[in-house]
Amino acid sequence: xxxxxxxxxxxxxxxxxxxxxxxxxxxxxxxxxxxxxxxxxxxxxxxxxxxxxxxxxxxxxxxxxxxxxxxxxxxxxxxxxxxxxxxxxxxxxxxxxxxxxxxxxxxxxxxxxxxxxxxxxxxxxxxxxxxxxxxxxxxxxxxxxxxxxxxxxxxxxxxxxxxxxxxxxxxxxxxxxxxxxxxxxxxxxxxxxxxxxxxxxxxxxxxxxxxxxxxxxxxxxxxxxxxxxxxxxxxxxxxxxxxxxxxxxxxxxxxxx
Ligand SMILES: [Zn+2]
Numbered sequence: 001x002x003x004x005x006x007x008x009x010x011x012x013x014x015x016x017x018x019x020x021x022x023x024x025x026x027x028x029x030x031x032x033x034x035x036x037x038x039x040x041x042x043x044x045x046x047x048x049x050x051x052x053x054x055x056x057x058x059x060x061x062x063x064x065x066x067x068x069x070x071x072x073x074x075x076x077x078x079x080x081x082x083x084x085x086x087x088x089x090x091x092x093x094x095x096x097x098x099x100x101x102x103x104x105x106x107x108x109x110x111x112x113x114x115x116x117x118x119x120x121x122x123x124x125x126x127x128x129x130x131x132x133x134x135x136x137x138x139x140x141x142x143x144x145x146x147x148x149x150x151x152x153x154x155x156x157x158x159x160x161x162x163x164x165x166x167x168x169x170x171x172x173x174x175x176x177x178x179x180x181x182x183x184x185x186x187x188x189x190x191x192x193x194x195x196x197x198x199x200x201x202x203x204x205x206x207x208x209x210x211x212x213x214x215x216x217x218x219x220x221x222x223x224x225x226x227x228x229x230x231x232x233x234x235x236x237x238x239x240x241x242x243x244x245x246x247x248x249x250x251x252x253x254x255x256x257x
Pocket of ligand 1: 194197
């Protein structure tokens with residue numbers, strides 16, 4: 001369909017001009033002209049009015065979102081439209097989406113199960129004690145990640161709309177943010193909401209380690225916990241700083257300055 005093909009291209013052209021204008025206007029790149037934001041959002045909405053799946057990046061949607069973040073005075077005007085577009089695309093793309101409450105309940109059960117195992121470990125013999133401690137650490141590690149995002153997000157006023165699995169792209173479940181409340185939070189609040197999951201996961205092995213020592217777990221189990229902690233930190237340094245939670249943390253922190 002030619003119409004559908006030309007519209008995103010035209011939106012991109014309009015967006016380019018908007019960028020140029022704002023650059024020429026005050027001599028430096030401070031943001032994108034409101035006309036360009038408007039054009040990008042309208043293009044996304046037009047695409048969504050059909051059954052299709054718009055490519056938000058090509059339509060300039062994420063550049064428009066970045067522009068709104070740089071100009072907080074525009075947040076009220078655009079937050080709801082941005083959130084609606086973001087959510088509609090999410091609902092069309094991700095099939096395994098569940099209520100947030102279900103995710104919180106299941107993760108809480110997993111977390112308390114892990115804590116309970118730590119208690120159980122004190123009354124069983126070697127090597128079952130060590131195995132149970134490691135399984136418990138794994139359960140706490142996996143479950144605290146998403147819960148930490150939700151806890152800090154809720155604390156700073158960021159809402160979540162779904163608990164989802166985006167298979168096969170990411171094996172672990174995630175919580176979908178409501179983009180309107182996300183935009184209304186400050187960049188620093190958004191940054192720490194992203195960091196919370198990563199920080200929680202990184203801390204768990206190092207918190208379980210002294211406990212394992214205290215209950216007399218054998219050295220190999222302590223070393224296994226240490227290895228888990230170190231591997232996770234290495235993974236963050238090599239991967240997450242470029243692609244995941246820490247990338248988003250840095251993106252938002254740049255706006256906070
Ligand atoms: Zn995360």
